[in-house]
Amino acid sequence: MLTTSIGLQTKLDAKWYIPGAFNGNITELCLLKKITSYPERSNLGAPDYTCKHCNAIFWYQERIKSDSSRRQNRITYNSCCKGGKIKIPRPCDRPEPLAALARFNGGPTSNKFMRNIRQYNCLFAFTSMGANIDRTVNDGRGPPVFKIHGQVHHRIGSLLPSDGSPPKFLQLYIYDTSNEVRNRMQALHPTDQGDESLDPSIIESLIKNSR
Numbered sequence: 001m002l003t004t005s006i007g008l009q010t011k012l013d014a015k016w017y018i019p020g021a022f023n024g025n026i027t028e029l030c031l032l033k034k035i036t037s038y039p040e041r042s043n044l045g046a047p048d049y050t051c052k053h054c055n056a057i058f059w060y061q062e063r064i065k066s067d068s069s070r071r072q073n074r075i076t077y078n079s080c081c082k083g084g085k086i087k088i089p090r091p092c093d094r095p096e097p098l099a100a101l102a103r104f105n106g107g108p109t110s111n112k113f114m115r116n117i118r119q120y121n122c123l124f125a126f127t128s129m130g131a132n133i134d135r136t137v138n139d140g141r142g143p144p145v146f147k148i149h150g151q152v153h154h155r156i157g158s159l160l161p162s163d164g165s166p167p168k169f170l171q172l173y174i175y176d177t178s179n180e181v182r183n184r185m186q187a188l189h190p191t192d193q194g195d196e197s198l199d200p201s202i203i204e205s206l207i208k209n210s211r
């Protein structure tokens with residue numbers, strides 16, 4: 001299975017800058033900062049500050065005002081690790097072929113993989129998300145809002161698909177496994193499909209290495 005650590009964002013996105021969310025290396029971070037610019041999405045600019053304890057990145061506007069001073073070159077933020085008091089072990093390295101694919105500075109194959117990473121991640125999901133979604137709040141004014149009533153849950157069907165239905169989610173691991181790649185590609189809902197077609201050889205390599 002793909003790990004949740006790569007099921008994050010398909011595109012370079014402002015969400016990458018959730019403080020504490022970055023766990024890659026510094027080279028990758030620099031590259032990310034260099035090629036990411038969304039002036040139309042934010043008026044805060046890039047999150048140019050880094051926690052000296054855990055390397056979480058944050059915006060100047062998130063600083064602890066009482067403990068920050070530009071004159072003294074000290075910008076403090078402690079919602080990540082409480083000033084070094086909380087130490088979270090680094091996540092395990094990604095296994096191959098995931099490590100080679102999930103890179104922003106790789107070759108054409110990894111670039112294509114990163115552009116469609118959400119779709120690849122969906123192919124390996126056991127369940128679908130269920131919630132009572134309130135769509136009335138999106139009336140065209142303001143940014144889209146995702147609002148739910150009650151609790152988020154997972155939908156899981158029977159182990160085998162019902163007659164005439166293609167296998168999906170958990171069923172993909174059990175039903176007609178000799179055609180697993182094709183089944184997975186067919187299971188992707190049209191609304192989840194991106195502009196590019198997925199690469200069957202990538203899916204096959206991920207299947208092999210998830211066993």
Ligand SMILES: [Zn+2]
Nearest residue numbers: 051054080081
């Ligand atoms: Zn920190």
